[in-house]
Amino acid sequence: MPADIAQLIDDRPADGVFRVHRDVFRRQDVYAREMDRFFHGGWVFVAHASQVPNPQDYLTTSIGRQPLVVMRGQDGRLRCFHNSCRHKGALVFHQRRGNRRTHVCHYHGWAYGSDGRNLGVKGRAQGDYPAAFDDDSHDLQPVARFAEYRGFLFASLAAEVLPLETHLGDIRRFIDMAVDQSEAGLEIVPGAVTYTYRANWKLQLENSTDAYHFTSTHPSYLRLLDRRSGMAGRTDVEAAIWQAGGKKREEMMGSFGFPNGHALVWTTSPVENHPLYARLPELRARVGDTRAEWMLRTRQCNIFPNLQLASNAALQMRVIRPLAVDLTEITSYCLAPVGEDAEQRRQRLRQYEDFFNPSGLATPDDTVTFEDCQRGFESGEIEWQQGYARGMGRVVRGADAHAAELDIAPDTSISGPFEMSDETVFHALYRNWSRKLK
Ligand code: FES
Ligand SMILES: [Fe+2]
Incomplete structure (x- = not known):
């Protein structure tokens, strides 16, 4: 077992190897150092x-x-x-x-x-x-x-940190994409949901950008979408991806890994049920065609270490608070453009309730799975995870065409069919992790 924390990430791109050691999720001394460096020592x-x-x-x-x-x-x-x-x-x-x-x-x-x-x-x-x-x-x-x-407040208990804008880097463009949905900006819909799960905090960071788990972790949700697909007035955008019989339309996905541990996964999806769809002409005129179309894509954004913006039909903000190496608290909020009309707000709230939170159709599947993973980590006999290799044959260093159209400079980019379900998006998290924890 590697005693040195730096050796818990095995990152050898030239050899096609990226491995994460299970001690990253279970060792007390690792957790204590994460607290000092990332939480008590940074933004x-x-x-x-x-x-x-x-x-x-x-x-x-x-x-x-x-x-x-x-x-x-x-x-x-x-x-x-x-x-x-x-x-x-x-x-x-x-x-x-x-x-x-x-x-x-x-x-x-x-x-x-x-x-x-x-x-x-x-x-x-x-x-x-x-x-x-x-x-x-x-x-x-x-x-x-x-x-x-842009309304998101960050603090650091340590004085010696990069300026906030430097720390955030180009992940800011995806905060902009949320804020610019209305000229009047973004607001938190009153209310919040807080829940805990008995597993490591990084499992939540991974899960939100993990497209690979979706079909196998959430079958009951997908079956429900199938049943709703013949129903008028359904509330979910995802339903449109899944046609009767579980046959999926041709959709694209991709991801970007940024410096300082930030990352984003995007997917295309049918846009007709999106709460912003009716406002697409106005958005095109205000922010340009490219950014307007990106606003209607599904985007899962990790702002290291503790903020997630999940933009699908609704716009969810999750705040991650580690309580112990194997205990994590999540607080979830619904975000919305200021001045949204009542019908769009209603549709947004129904979509938010549908998928997210302990009362939603997907979050309980995920948190139960995190706890399954943490239990599976117990024995020290198994050292290395095998969940970081999908997409490594396709990933590109720097910006791809999708990054270029947004004028952003990620460290890595990847895109392909939805089924690719890339796992290279996690690399940014662990590259930053091992660099700062050494
Ligand atoms: S006044 Fe004594 S602890 Fe606050
Ligand atoms: Fe999930």
Whole structure:
């Protein structure tokens, strides 16, 4: 068994080899180092600006083990702080979100404003504090770095990180593709679903970009689509792919791997049931034919380490929070263009409910499978996974024609028929993983 974490990824493109060792998913020391390097040591998604739209709004969130709060001050500015009282460390914010002018710590009553400033130390005048106490700041501790990309808020507990836009690189173009669906931008539909599964956090990152599992993990969903395919007013775009008898139309897929672990899988699919379809002429005029058509493709986007944007009929945002090497929390949101008309919003919500979340038709299949995998990892006897080779004979270094039409520069590109179900999309994740974890 390799003791050295760097040896847990066997990446030899010249030999046609890319292997991931099972210790990546099960070793405590590996998990501890992931927490330090990726979560406590780099950019992590913390909130969407539409969750805190008004002055004095706040939202509790976290990076790794550290609870945080994102707040909008009276001045309208967004800030992000450690959710920890400067006196003795207690959580100051206990609700998921809210709106308050002042926040009083339950332990000894220190008070903070919506800009994080300390507004009062209870009984300060009677406290006989020495002068040195007054020299200290008693304000909430801001995170080391906090930045926004088009409404998506990221924070870093470490100061020495790349600028956010450099960290994101060209995966930003796919955030743009979500945000630009309306001139008024994107919003989170109120409500969120949080659930856990008993397996490693990277299984969720892999699964969303894993086209290969779809037909075998979700047969009950596919059977339902078959049954609905003769029904009027069905809500699902995917149904159009599957015609009666499970015969599939000719569709294309492809993927891009980017620096810093980001990745994206795209597939073409019939567009007539897409909530954006009616607005295609307007989108073409505003963002151009190429980007408008890409907006109607299915896109599964991983923004390393903890954010996923799943754009099919609906637009889902998933936030991944590792709780232990074999326990992960997911919070799922429905995103939508601001100002969408009521019928399109209704269609979007029905499609979102149909597929996603513990109450949907697909997510439970996936999470049960993650738990099956984690159980299968238990024995140390089997060392290497064999799930990273599909497509290696076809993958190209750099941009292919699809990347070129979007003017993006991925590290790797691949495209082919839907059945190719490429696994090279995972390589970006593990190349970044081994480079940063060494
Ligand atoms: S811990 Fe907050 S006031 Fe003491
Ligand atoms: Fe799935």
